[in-house]
Amino acid sequence: MGYILPDRVRVVFIASFPAGAWQTNCYLVGPAPGGECVVVDPGVTAIDTLRRIVRDQGLVPAGVLLTHGHIDHMFSAAAVAEEYGIGCWIHPADRPSLTDPYSIPAARELVARTFGEAPDFTDREPSPLHEVADGDRIELAGLEFEALHAPGHTPGSTMYRLAYPDDDRYDALVLTGDVVFAGSVGRTDLPSGDPTVMAETLRHVVLGLADRTVLLPGHGGQTLVSRERATNPYLQL
Template identity: 45%
Template sequence: MFVRSIVADAFGTNCYIVAPARGEECLIIDPGIGVENRVQDVLAEHRLRPAAVLLTHGHLDHVYAVTPVCAGTTAAYIHSDDRYRLRDPLATMSQPLVMALEQQFGRKATWTEPEDVVEFTDRQVLELAGMSVEIAHAPGHTEGSVLFTTSGVPEGIPSDELDRTILSGDVLFAGSIGRTDLPGGDHAAMTRSLRDVVLPLPDSSLVLPGHGPATTMARERTTNPYLQGLV
């Protein structure tokens, strides 16, 4: 499986481009702030054709470039509980944070909703770009946060112990989890998601989080303090 990550210009958000192989259709996951030109460079270099843009949740740092990346030809997929965020993700951010972004990039933050938005639900399987992507609803960071799971691991990673790849968004990080104190966050829901959705994941899972380095479920099960003591 071909995977490339691009770190956004703000918040260190990971955007992933995933395909069965070079020269095939691909999926673009979480196109954050300022990634659109680098996404196009990767597509051109590896002869990839976007089949869809998948969003782990609707926070601005994960969706800001979704409309230019879709470019009127590719649909954006998001869980139905976070669909409302695509109408204007700037509206859910504090004004000081919006002003800080504008100061950093030297221009006013603007938003245009994608033309084609597809809603998905828990345990739905999306057949896209020659891959099967399973949806696991894991609310807590936002109401519609999800994990995406597909079989196989990126080229160059030994597959004798790892057999699937999980794009965890802001649910699970290496050694941490997503915050729950933003609008739509819910600590109790996050605890349930960690217990009922994350902990049952097999140790053979490679985890590609929304921020920070890759990890594995085997490592997180034994070292992540937020997973300790959950039954």
């Protein structure tokens, strides 16, 4: 499994790689190569590739941000937090999934259909664990992330906005988790999804972002708000 360093994203250093059967994007974000970084959504099988990037690039993990509580986004969170002695941030509505991702009805069956079996899960929270709320500003690795509560895919789904200074092309980066993708949006037919709530999130949170915002989704490639506003069929509200 390889990883990519997107050449279109500058100012901050970003490494990303798809992990597990769902090819969930795990991101490492920091001010520059060779310094502190923030790990976003370390999911199933993510930890080995993460270790390699940290070693190869001389990075020092400073914290873990979780966009939501689905197992493909947070499976390795406790292991990463323990290995590097760092804290983890998640919205309280999705916190129960950190200790029992199969507590949601039908979740174990869904995971088993994808992986062939439901993988064993370490039933403990990352420590220290911090709860985030809409509008919180989280300072890590010399960067400031703004939490944007964006429920619908899950009750606690949260996007993280990062200012994008000194570049006339872009205003901000937003790590979207499974809220919005290039050409699509997060499913609401999964356990804990709510299509009515998602519609409000898309209308007021996603479409409220500036056009020159780079979106870094939980699956697939990066995109721009202006592109999604014009072409994403789920955003033609």
